[in-house]
Amino acid sequence: MFVIITYDVGEKRVNKVRKKLKEYLYWTQNSVFEGEITLSSLAKCMSELEAIINKNEDSIYVYEVKNPRNIKKKVYGQEKSFETLFL
Template identity: 75%
Template sequence: MYVIITYDVGEKRVNKVCKKLKEYLTWTQNSVFEGEISKSLLMKCMYELELIINKEEDSIYLYQVPNPKNIKKQVFGQERNFDELFI
């Protein structure tokens, strides 16, 4: 399945959340990750994120797209893939 994950977390946890999401998805913009992932890996990823965040202060939004052909993505301006910056 295709997913998009966005997050808004406390400054102390931003790097940990970003690092964890890089293990599973592609970093496309600040606080935004997306990509293909199996249900089991998604469950593992979300469990690991729950161990990092403070549920009283932080938020993570998970958008699941069962059929990525149904999503139309338009980029205005420069399209970035942050993962490529570090290769």
């Protein structure tokens, strides 16, 4: 399954959220992670994230596409990669 995860999280929690997401997916834009993942890994990732975020303030969207062939990505401007950035 291919997923895109976007987030809008409080300053105090954003590094923890990024660190967690980096264990599962690729950090491709300021508040966007994407990549292929199994259902069980996604479930584990999300339950760990739910323990980090403040549900009354923070927002995480998970877009799931079962078959990666059903989604196309186009890049305008820079294709950013944060993999090299040390968290």
